[in-house]
Amino acid sequence: MIHLTGIYKSYRVGERDLPILRNIDLKVSAGEFIAIMGPSGSGKTTLLNVIGCLDSVDAGSYTLAGETIEHATDDELARIRNRHIGFVFQLFNLIPRISALRNVELPMIYSGVSPVERQQLALQALQRMAIDDRADHAPNQLSGGQQQRVAIARALVNNPELLVADEPTGSLDSATGSEIMNLFSQLNQAGMTIIMVTHEEEIAAYAGRIIRLKDGEIAADDKRC
């Protein structure tokens, strides 16, 4: 489903180009659960942003669900993110002044779902995350784990093929963290492709495949099942 070939990306630091991703070749099939690991500065978040169509690359090609990404315009990327990808962040990134339900409705505003249908779908997504009893609560009235459930509901509400998560348990205690990871495992078992960045081995252990980056290159690619 995902096919990266010869990905190269660098940042300009002063006079020099500092390569952040080099020679990345990566194939991901539908239904995989992948953890990207590596020391800080190894480029794991940048790789995740590239996969999530949030960031551009300097060289290489990328196809996602049959769509060529590297030449897509900003608006096309926005549509691809909206239809194909769900995002989960370390800091949840819920909009503070609106209710959990309205937060979950957001992606559907940009895909043009009617308000009535939107509300139903958002409520269903919250139900699947077992957080529908908090639908009317503002994010600051929710615990970290509850907020992340709302964020996952938001990520799933447009039925994407791919879930991209950047340190999804990074702001949670370990009990809540494993709760979220169990949710991920269930989603994966139901067929969802998940790519997640983490620096914790015990979180990575939930994944079926662990990609280790070092200095912007893939150092190891362990498939366990």
Added chain:
Amino acid sequence: MLIFFLDRFYQSLYALKDNLRRTLLSIIGIAIGIAAVMAVGAISKGGNYLIFSELETFGLNSLWVSRDRADKDPNRMVREGTGISNNDYLALTADCCSAVHRISAIVYGTRGKRNIIQANNRYSNAQLQGVDFSLTTIANDVIVQGRAFRSRDISKRRTVAIIGPTVAKDLFGEASPLGREFRINNRKYTVIGLLEDKSRDFLASIGSAGGQDANNRILIPFTTFQQMLGNKKINYLQAEAVTQVQAAEAAEQIIAILKRHNGRNFTYKSETMASYIATTERILDGVAMIGIIAASVSLLVGGMGIMNIMSTSVLERTREIGLRKAIGARKRDILLQFLLEAVVISTAGGLIGLTLGTAASIVLSELTGFPLAPSFVVIVIALVVSVAVGIISGYLPARRAANLPPVDALRYE
């Protein structure tokens, strides 16, 4: 399409509610701007009405012709006299000129040092004018009691008078002056008409109106006046052009006849109300323009207020912008969201300003008696301007928000 728009609108309202105090301050800024522009508009309109209502007291189609005393030709300079005789006048009244609708001879002067006007030991210092029967019509004089002059009053040199309200009060107190008698230089006159109270306060206050107090006038037949003065001079002519635009033409026609009769001895000059009106309009337009520019500055400041809070809002919500982009918002979605916020603020301000401005205009209308309430066009313009202010001042911050790269925006602390 409507749902699409309402959606965006809703997103904007949430953000505004979140920063209610800041939003209200910006709304007030715009409201003051719009109200100020409208108030200045109403005040200048009021000024217009005021001045025109006074100019009207001379007759809007009026023109004046007299001997040009600034003529420096030595041969003509030594000539005595007004340059207009009863013979000239006869020719002028005989349907002479196509652009002239009515014409009246005007005679003034004193017998001895001054004219003594009195009735039973009460005196008046009124200005005495000898006129033809057409003058009250030409000068827009309304006779509230009694009647105007008739041609027989003039031809028979009757000792009848039409007096202004100040004269009536000075000579007869509060009682009706109609049919009462008084004396001018010891000759008895009968009051046949009372003139309406005419305000020329404003023109008088700027030293105009020829120093005349319209309410302190006594009109008598010019023939009677000439008899009193013992000559046949006409001091000047006041005429009414067929239309306002023909005033200059009318003056030329009158002068042409006067020149034909007396061209060797006199030259003539004319003034028209039309030219006074043009000058007045130029001045009023200039004053209104300055006022509107001054008031627009407050609108500009209001717009800058919106730009300021929108910039702050974009900065504060950088992560939100990043998130919205990550989940599928295109550039134009973000642009529209922030533009709508700015337009909601400016339109709310515009509506409040419009209400304040309209209220002020209505109060001003009540105080002055002039119709100063804003027209439909003014209301539409005020609303269009408020929306435009929102779009213009919201555009730069909104574009900055729309162009934020999603990765950087999400990482923003």
